[in-house]
Amino acid sequence: MYLPPTDFLPLRTRDGSYTLRSEQLGEQYHSLHGAVKESRHVYIEAGLKQAPGERIDVLEVGLGTGLNALLTWIIAEERGLQVRYVALEPFPVPTGTLRQTDHATNLGMPDRTHAFIEMMAAEPEVEQFVSEAFAFTRSSTSVLDFSAAAEFDLVYFDAFGPAVQPELWTEDVFRRMHCALRPGGSLVTYCAKGSVRRAMIAAGFSVERLKAMWGKREMFRARRPLHP
Numbered sequence: 566m567y568l569p570p571t572d573f574l575p576l577r578t579r580d581g582s583y584t585l586r587s588e589q590l591g592e593q594y595h596s597l598h599g600a601v602k603e604s605r606h607v608y609i610e611a612g613l614k615q616a617p618g619e620r621i622d623v624l625e626v627g628l629g630t631g632l633n634a635l636l637t638w639i640i641a642e643e644r645g646l647q648v649r650y651v652a653l654e655p656f657p658v659p660t661g662t663l664r665q666t667d668h669a670t671n672l673g674m675p676d677r678t679h680a681f682i683e684m685m686a687a688e689p690e691v692e693q694f695v696s697e698a699f700a701f702t703r704s705s706t707s708v709l710d711f712s713a714a715a716e717f718d719l720v721y722f723d724a725f726g727p728a729v730q731p732e733l734w735t736e737d738v739f740r741r742m743h744c745a746l747r748p749g750g751s752l753v754t755y756c757a758k759g760s761v762r763r764a765m766i767a768a769g770f771s772v773e774r775l776k777a778m779w780g781k782r783e784m785f786r787a788r789r790p791l792h793p
């Protein structure tokens with residue numbers, strides 16, 4: 566059974582940005598090759614920038630330190646998008662630890678630190694209109710209990726890896742994600758494991774292998790087909 570970590574050790578990754586490492590889990594929140602590089606490559610380039618239209622509903626599985634959310638907020642403003650972002654996180658990272666990872670400063674926007682921390686610390690299940698481009702809701706719901714019907718255009722599937730939380734990489738969970746996406750919508754993840762791909766296909770997705778960043782050969786983008 567998964568026990569959420571209580572030991573959060575800030576760790577500098579190869580691109581200079583910070584992640585958290587937990588010795589209890591034997592896992593970190595991002596690739597050691599670069600937290601920001603990974604987030605940009607997997608979720609922004611392969612996900613957000615490929616989504617059609619200017620109004621995009623994003624579901625994140627695993628809010629963690631909020632790096633994907635912060636980058637999405639920044640890119641939404643740069644590109645004139647309107648993003649509604651719902652992030653699942655039953656085990657939130659303490660605010661003091663979020664300050665130590667200091668993502669806003671690492672992204673060259675130290676003036677955004679306060680608003681970012683406020684957004685992360687706000688009450689769960691309440692939508693916050695963070696800017697004209699970005700509406701954010703943190704939800705305490707586990708992905709194992711989550712259900713939505715055709716409400717999202719994009720899923721950022723950023724759970725801990727299958728070795729740590731195998732129960733999150735199953736056909737049942739991917740069925741929930743498939744159902745939550747509108748037809749034509751996509752799920753992106755850093756993971757490239759064969760059993761995960763098979764679970765996605767069994768849940769109804771068509772799955773592409775994409776080039777990953779350093780240290781990993783591939784990542785997946787799974788699409789809910791337009792027609793069943």
Ligand SMILES: C[S@@+](CC[C@H](N)C(=O)[O-])C[C@H]1O[C@@H](n2cnc3c(N)ncnc32)[C@H](O)[C@@H]1O
Binds near residue numbers: 630632
């Ligand atoms: C790899 S980290 C996410 C990194 C994050 N996206 C970021 O930018 O920092 C995985 C996250 O999934 C969360 N998690 C664990 N069990 C979960 C569950 N059942 N449902 C949703 N999220 C879960 C963990 O608490 C952790 O914060």
